[in-house]
Amino acid sequence: MQVKGMLTLDELKKKVASGEIETVITAFTDHYGRMMGKRYDAEFFLESVVKGGTHACNYLLTTDMEMEPVPGYDFANWELGYGDFHLVPDMKTLRVASWLEETALVVCDVYSDKTHELVPEAPRSLLSGQIKQLKAQGFDSAAATELEYYLFENDYRSAHETGYSQMTPAGWYLEDYHIMQGTRTEQFTAAARKHLKHSGVPVENSKGEWGLGQHELNVQYAESLEMADRHIVYKQCLKELADAMGISVTFMAKFHEDRAGSSSHVHISLWKDGKNLFVGDEEFGPVKASKEFGHFLAGWIKYVPDVMVFYAPTINSYKRFVDGSWAPTRMAWSKDNRTAGFRIVGEGSSLRIECRIPGADCNPYLTLAASLASGLKGMKEKLAPEKCFEGDIYAAAHLPRVPRTLKEAVSLFKQSTFVKEAFGEEVVKHYVHFYETEVADHEKAVSDWERKRYFERI
Incomplete structure (x- = not known):
């Protein structure tokens, strides 16, 4: 039985068409457990992000509490130019964000743009790895x-x-x-x-x-x-x-x-x-x-x-x-x-x-x-x-x-x-x-x- 508030892709499409959902949040957590990501126009999310995912600066897994980029990481640094990583929505997590107006939310996995594999340093990747074992x-x-x-x-x-x-x-x-x-x-x-x-x-x-x-x-x-x-x-x-x-x-x-x-x-x-x-x-x-x-x-x-x-x-x-x-x-x-x-x-x-x-x-x-x-x-x-x-x-x-x-x-x-x-x-x-x-x-x-x-x- 589907949990109340969770959405299938078809249900999201219907809610977007009817105007019930105007915004979709794509999010992941940094090391502190803070939710990071972007807000998308719901129609653009359906047209582009569902299949292609989105991107965010990889410095987000190297910052301190004040969002300052911290030197000394091999994963991302000034020498490498702080490029992007790929955020791939896990559509099983798609849900209504009831406390916000006309908004849905989806949790993303963090993938490397270079290897196209899960970024092992990302918190959700660590848990996924243990569940796989x-x-x-x-x-x-x-x-x-x-x-x-x-x-x-x-x-x-x-x-x-x-x-x-x-x-x-x-x-x-x-x-x-x-x-x-x-x-x-x-x-x-x-x-x-x-x-x-x-x-x-x-x-x-x-x-x-x-x-x-x-x-x-x-x-x-x-x-x-x-x-x-x-x-x-x-x-x-x-x-x-x-x-x-x-x-x-x-x-x-x-x-x-x-x-x-x-x-x-x-x-x-x-x-x-x-x-x-x-x-x-x-x-x-x-x-x-x-x-x-x-x-x-x-x-x-x-x-x-x-x-x-x-x-x-x-x-x-x-x-x-x-x-x-x-x-x-x-x-x-x-x-x-x-x-x-x-x-x-x-x-x-x-x-x-x-x-x-x-x-x-x-x-x-x-x-x-x-x-x-x-x-x-x-x-x-x-x-x-x-x-x-x-x-x-x-x-x-x-x-x-x-x-x-x-x-x-x-x-x-x-x-x-x-x-x-x-x-x-x-x-x-x-x-x-x-x-x-x-x-x-x-x-x-x-x-x-x-x-x-x-x-x-x-």
């Missing part, structure tokens, strides 16, 4: 990403002009599961649920979260690539909807040191011939599952340090990993235990592994690619998971911690033989340069914390 073994993967965000009464422009220092949360007490407090923000949240549902992103529920002004809106699980596409549409919809309403949302992993972090918990299960491959009779402490489940879980946990940059990609990401804060700080697994980095939930066909490490700032293509690559490696190596942990993992000082900083995580990524095998040496080199640039920019920046601490009293 999975399918070669006869498996499919289902995934869900649970995004949390903070909602503020300030509009984006005024927030920027005050240096994000005078933000007013959309709530004045902790509202986790509170229906009344949720009602106060329902004008925004109801609109988000409605527009997502009508834009090919089926919604399950929304609720107030534990932080002041924090919320969670959950969408239905899907095949892993489709889930990543839903994730980026979700974020774009909520940010643009907030902007139109004169308010703002943030998907920072840690907006404020005194507030809870925002996560993107990742749920994964593997499937074969329409059945959940994780279901079985092997005993893993309190969990009964298949041997494949055990191998996948063990690999996913083992290689967290190697791929941590894909779960926690910014300087800010690591401020979230605080004991007793609902964010995991140590690598262990448990059954339905929210202090664990890996939480086992569901039964029967719904049995799945939840990784609670990624933050809301993650790029879903990279996060899911890292997760699948780690699990597949565990299956290949036939790894066995450690004993199921019971109790408060925050208090288990003997367990290994997640990396503490982006600098540490980049070093582990750079040295890892596993990531080079999984993604290729050129891809690893590319992303190492990307994350090292982020670290370098942070190390030379002077923060408000430093001014407050040292201006008068040093």
Whole structure:
């Protein structure tokens, strides 16, 4: 059954002919997970872009947050003249962008103009590569990403002009599961649920979260690539909807040191011939599952340090990993235990592994690619998971911690033989340069914390 809001090419043609659709957005994500692309006249899109694709400057996979071209990449640089790459619409992702007037949206794959193959450095390419390996073994993967965000009464422009220092949360007490407090923000949240549902992103529920002004809106699980596409549409919809309403949302992993972090918990299960491959009779402490489940879980946990940059990609990401804060700080697994980095939930066909490490700032293509690559490696190596942990993992000082900083995580990524095998040496080199640039920019920046601490009293 077709998901509401998704379009076939014939349906798009009819909507263009009737005037219901005037604009088509062609988009992909950069390394930060930001949606990049162009808006096309709908008729021109049908005449030209559907068959021929479109182009964009390849510097978009080499820029920093401020869109400055960063030197030092082999992929694109001044010496090569910053040419184009080819954007090819994946027509399976064609959908109505319900929150915008008379607009459709399609996610594109990034191809090289020279080789006519997928650009391996593009985030969606990395995930596609892991799914291809999975399918070669006869498996499919289902995934869900649970995004949390903070909602503020300030509009984006005024927030920027005050240096994000005078933000007013959309709530004045902790509202986790509170229906009344949720009602106060329902004008925004109801609109988000409605527009997502009508834009090919089926919604399950929304609720107030534990932080002041924090919320969670959950969408239905899907095949892993489709889930990543839903994730980026979700974020774009909520940010643009907030902007139109004169308010703002943030998907920072840690907006404020005194507030809870925002996560993107990742749920994964593997499937074969329409059945959940994780279901079985092997005993893993309190969990009964298949041997494949055990191998996948063990690999996913083992290689967290190697791929941590894909779960926690910014300087800010690591401020979230605080004991007793609902964010995991140590690598262990448990059954339905929210202090664990890996939480086992569901039964029967719904049995799945939840990784609670990624933050809301993650790029879903990279996060899911890292997760699948780690699990597949565990299956290949036939790894066995450690004993199921019971109790408060925050208090288990003997367990290994997640990396503490982006600098540490980049070093582990750079040295890892596993990531080079999984993604290729050129891809690893590319992303190492990307994350090292982020670290370098942070190390030379002077923060408000430093001014407050040292201006008068040093």
